Amino acid sequence: MTHDRTLRVALAGGGAFGAKHAAALRRIEGVEVAAVVSSSLDRARKFAAEQGIGRGVASLDEVLAMDDIDAVVLATPTQMHASQTLACLAAGKHVQTEIPLADSLADAEACQAAQERTGLVAMVGHTRRFNPSHQWVRRRIRAGEYNIQQMDVQTYFFRRTNLNALGQPRSWTDHLLWHHAAHTVDLFAYQTGSPIVQAHAIQGPIHPELGIAMDMSIQLRTESGALCTLSLSFNNDGPLGTFFRYIGDTGTYIARYDDLFTGKDEPIDVSGVDVSMDGIELQDREFVAAIREGREPNSSIAQVLPCYRTLASLEQQLAAF
Numbered sequence: 001m002t003h004d005r006t007l008r009v010a011l012a013g014g015g016a017f018g019a020k021h022a023a024a025l026r027r028i029e030g031v032e033v034a035a036v037v038s039s040s041l042d043r044a045r046k047f048a049a050e051q052g053i054g055r056g057v058a059s060l061d062e063v064l065a066m067d068d069i070d071a072v073v074l075a076t077p078t079q080m081h082a083s084q085t086l087a088c089l090a091a092g093k094h095v096q097t098e099i100p101l102a103d104s105l106a107d108a109e110a111c112q113a114a115q116e117r118t119g120l121v122a123m124v125g126h127t128r129r130f131n132p133s134h135q136w137v138r139r140r141i142r143a144g145e146y147n148i149q150q151m152d153v154q155t156y157f158f159r160r161t162n163l164n165a166l167g168q169p170r171s172w173t174d175h176l177l178w179h180h181a182a183h184t185v186d187l188f189a190y191q192t193g194s195p196i197v198q199a200h201a202i203q204g205p206i207h208p209e210l211g212i213a214m215d216m217s218i219q220l221r222t223e224s225g226a227l228c229t230l231s232l233s234f235n236n237d238g239p240l241g242t243f244f245r246y247i248g249d250t251g252t253y254i255a256r257y258d259d260l261f262t263g264k265d266e267p268i269d270v271s272g273v274d275v276s277m278d279g280i281e282l283q284d285r286e287f288v289a290a291i292r293e294g295r296e297p298n299s300s301i302a303q304v305l306p307c308y309r310t311l312a313s314l315e316q317q318l319a320a321f
Contacts, residue, residue, distance in 0.1 A: 005032045007288055010063040013075030014038030014056075017098055019318055021073050022051040024281035025318035028288055035063050046183075064091035071121070071291060073284070074098055078179055084106035085122065089114040091172055094121040096287045100300060103178040105312035112301045121290045123283075123297040124304045128187040128244075130286065131279035132270040133260035137246055137253055138165065138191055139273075145250060148192050150227040152245040155180045156236035160207075160214070176216045176232040177201070177318070183242060184230050185220065185295035191246075194224035195306060200316040202321070218314065 009025060011018055011033055018036070024032050034054045040042040044056030051295040063069055064087060071094035074084050082102035088095035089111075101124045102108040115122040128134050140146035159174065174180075189196050204215035214235050220228040244255040245263070252263025258277050274282050283299070290297035 008034040008068055008070050010035040010069045010072045012037045012060050014043050017075040020280045021075055027281055028285055031288055037063055063312040082111055085111045086114050089118045094291050096123045098248055100124040100178050100182045105308050108308040112305055115301050121297055123287050123299050126186045126299045127279045127283050128183050129190055129299050130282040131258045132273040132277055133255035133258055135273050136260055136270045140241055147249045148226045151188055152182045153230045153245045155232040155242040157234050157240050158237050159234040180232055181218055182307055185310050186304050188220055188228040192221035192222045192224055194228045195225045196220050196310050199310050199314055201317050203318050224306055275293045
């Protein structure tokens, strides 16, 4: 598509992450968030009014029928991601799907096949690839100044009831393996530049109401010999989120979302790494640029598919125990 035309984007999902994408897309020149879909028409209209979006509509089908919509950002419940990605591609719309692309390998592979058939831009929100903190570490690796020996990662939430990031009741259940582990599994292979060849997982008891494990431990090894130790919990009463410790041959770094520190907790200035300090905005900028330039985006379905293969093998291990 030409650079001079406004790119019209629809947003599916008027929740916590939908708001982050709406704010990020507003900061990108030549982009208009033209429509939003939420769980009800009332919610969509309320979200559109709050975010300054052209219109709130009742369903994704309605959006996909609009000739003037170029692309869709899906920030909907995990269980809807794959089917909605397929619907967007079938309707001729570029699509960015929030992490995870799917909660099964078969669904992820079906999305990849659809992308190959259509040639459209199809990207997954693996935000860690875009956070300035992780980009800074990656630049050192690419320059030959740093090799990862181990990544030690903690993904911790306090979520014993089904509430979202805004403390509102959720219509769906989150998942430590398919959602939260996906960030780290993908980032580990991406940063080391080496495929994951060994993966092990164990999990704690299944929650009687939520039907999911609330605690999980994952070990990974790449072909190059780097290790990753990932601890995940919905039971942690403390700082929430994911914290990455990079242990390498020439230094230790701790990444907390967009911010970076040394192993001794001294801040590292990453403000010059990219045009923004907001990983979601950088992710959305890549999506827009890939559409405009007619190229494969960083974090395309093809690039992240190995992550979902690893998750599927871990799921089989957990089911067999």
